[in-house]
Amino acid sequence: xxxxxxxxxxxxxxxxxxxxxxxxxxxxxxxxxxxxxxxxxxxxxxxxxxxxxxxxxxxxxxxxxxxxxxxxxxxx
Numbered sequence: 491x492x493x494x495x496x497x498x499x500x501x502x503x504x505x506x507x508x509x510x511x512x513x514x515x516x517x518x519x520x521x522x523x524x525x526x527x528x529x530x531x532x533x534x535x536x537x538x539x540x541x542x543x544x545x546x547x548x549x550x551x552x553x554x555x556x557x558x559x560x561x562x563x564x565x566x
Contacts, residue, residue, distance in 0.1 A: 527534065
């Protein structure tokens with residue numbers, strides 16, 4: 491008898507935990523990230539769709555003395 495009661499309470503607790511997770515992680519997070527952020531940041535979709543800027547040129551490295559001097563080495 492006691493084991494059945496414990497199994498029922500465990501099933502009820504598991505169901506309550508699952509319903510909470512479904513509501514909070516599904517409903518609340520969707521509301522925060524979709525409608526709310528769309529209103530707060532209206533240009534975010536256009537910004538995210540832009541390509542990234544090109545990387546800056548790398549300066550010659552001081553640890554490798556031959557880097558950046560290929561023209562001088564090839565001309566000799």
